[in-house]
Amino acid sequence: MAVDMNMSILIVDDYKTMLRIIRNLLKQLGFNNVDEATDGSTALHKLREKGYGLVISDWNMEPMTGIQLLREVRADTQLKEMPFIMITAESKSENVVAAKEAGVSNYIVKPFNAATLKQKLTSIIGNF
Amino acid sequence: MRTSAVSRDVSERLGALQKRSDRIDPGEIVEVVEGIMGTMRGDLSAAELDLYAELGSLGKYIADAKAEISSLRPNEIRDQHLPIASDELDAIVGATEQATNGILEAVETIEGLTQDMSPEVAEKVTEAVTRVYESCNFQDITGQRVTKVVKALKQIETSVNGLLAAFGDDSPPAGKPAAPAPAAAAVDHELLNGPQLPGEATTQADIDALLAGGF
Numbered sequence: 001m002a003v004d005m006n007m008s009i010l011i012v013d014d015y016k017t018m019l020r021i022i023r024n025l026l027k028q029l030g031f032n033n034v035d036e037a038t039d040g041s042t043a044l045h046k047l048r049e050k051g052y053g054l055v056i057s058d059w060n061m062e063p064m065t066g067i068q069l070l071r072e073v074r075a076d077t078q079l080k081e082m083p084f085i086m087i088t089a090e091s092k093s094e095n096v097v098a099a100k101e102a103g104v105s106n107y108i109v110k111p112f113n114a115a116t117l118k119q120k121l122t123s124i125i126g127n128f
Numbered sequence: 129m130r131t132s133a134v135s136r137d138v139s140e141r142l143g144a145l146q147k148r149s150d151r152i153d154p155g156e157i158v159e160v161v162e163g164i165m166g167t168m169r170g171d172l173s174a175a176e177l178d179l180y181a182e183l184g185s186l187g188k189y190i191a192d193a194k195a196e197i198s199s200l201r202p203n204e205i206r207d208q209h210l211p212i213a214s215d216e217l218d219a220i221v222g223a224t225e226q227a228t229n230g231i232l233e234a235v236e237t238i239e240g241l242t243q244d245m246s247p248e249v250a251e252k253v254t255e256a257v258t259r260v261y262e263s264c265n266f267q268d269i270t271g272q273r274v275t276k277v278v279k280a281l282k283q284i285e286t287s288v289n290g291l292l293a294a295f296g297d298d299s300p301p302a303g304k305p306a307a308p309a310p311a312a313a314a315v316d317h318e319l320l321n322g323p324q325l326p327g328e329a330t331t332q333a334d335i336d337a338l339l340a341g342g343f
């Protein structure tokens with residue numbers, strides 16, 4: 001099945017430069033329908049308001065962290081199947097374990113490159 | 129008789145200090161020690177002499193420590209050095225963010241021009257632009273590292289406040305410790321470590337293996 005390149009992607013990060021970088025890399029990969037949030041609470045509100053096909057979230061944010069957002073998403077009957085990629089500088093194995101237990105779809109450690117982003121997207125939504 | 133009187137006096141004074149819930153001024157300890165020593169007059173037994181010597185050493189140790197800490201000027205560390213260091217670090221984050229945005233804006237402009245270039249040139253330019261985007265990850269990493277340092281400075285500030293309160297400075301004492309967080313929040317808090325130093329970080333390959341395997 002062909003990947004819907006018009007799918008809406010929500011990227012969540014408290015660093016605006018990182019939002020800009022991820023948005024630009026997604027654009028290079030052909031995804032132009034990208035929305036942004038700077039913390040987990042705002043992201044959760046947006047997710048409940050609008051239909052997104054994928055979430056790409058940082059971990060270390062306030063007031064709601066990425067792992068809390070992930071747990072909220074997985075606990076929400078409408079959102080629980082949402083693909084969720086964590087992109088974070090938190091690279092300890094206990095973080096990865098916690099994210100996996102919370103139901104993360106994939107995990108990218110910062111600093112990352114475009115090839116890694118594409119590889120993780122492909123593993124979730126298929127080749128594009 | 130006198131020995132038991134001394135013991136009783138020691139017990140009473142130390143007991144009074146132990147019952148205190150607030151921070152005890154070292155000066156009060158010195159006062160108690162001197163008071164006890166003042167009761168030890170006349171012919172002293174060997175045990176009393178030992179106690180006398182120990183108490184004398186304790187009083188001198190406290191007085192020396194107080195003098196040494198005072199010479200470090202902890203109030204200057206708290207009021208000047210730590211705030212300056214925090215401000216400088218905040219400025220680093222602000223400057224790198226501004227510079228990164230400038231770089232991103234410039235390369236976005238360059239990327240926008242690729243449609244006017246030949247396919248071969250456009251491909252090379254796009255590859256270079258991608259590398260710039262990837263390299264700009266540094267701003268986020270730098271920001272998080274600096275935030276870790278600022279948090280460490282705040283811990284030092286709390287300790288310095290404690291020292292100042294203990295050694296009689298007029299400055300306000302350190303705030304009350306925060307109420308214990310709920311268990312889940314505490315566990316999550318322990319997962320907020322930020323970027324790891326080179327050599328200590330888990331690689332993307334290790335993370336992929338963790339995700340793929342069972343725990």
